[in-house]
Amino acid sequence: MRILTGKWKGEILWQLTQGTLRFGELRRAIPGITQHMLTTQLRDLEKHGLVKRTLYAEVPPRVEYELTRAAFDLRPVFEEIQRWSQTHAIMLHPAAAEAEPHDGLARPRRRRP
Incomplete structure (x- = not known):
């Protein structure tokens, strides 16, 4: 349960159940979250295998976040x-x-x- 607890993790995961989102889209979808907190929470969720981060080699770089199968099952x-x-x-x-x-x-x- 620890990997799911925290003020923002539930909202981040809920937003990602709607589909793949870029960082800015995710931040706009969660009023009140700071850029630093979103980054921290996404890294933690990625570390625990709940969020997949895809970096595209473009200028400027494009980063997308999506749920892993385990997280989607939630x-x-x-x-x-x-x-x-x-x-x-x-x-x-x-x-x-x-x-x-x-x-x-x-x-x-x-x-x-």
Whole structure:
């Protein structure tokens, strides 16, 4: 379980269940994560065999990240966690009632002045 724990690993893996993503795409898909933290978490996930990193010899270099087969097998688990959170979000955290979906994840709405 240690290889899956951490503030951002679950979100990174969830985003990658949607398909292969470049670093910038992944960073934009996860609001609040810093470049340094994303790099650190991706390296750790790669080290543990959950994420595959592909570097293309282009200028500028293109790097893509995708789930390994072992990590992709976790997709039903993530889908069930998402279903559970949607069912129980209001009870667990009243502010979740004001959340709107974001690529399958809840994200607070911005309030207009």
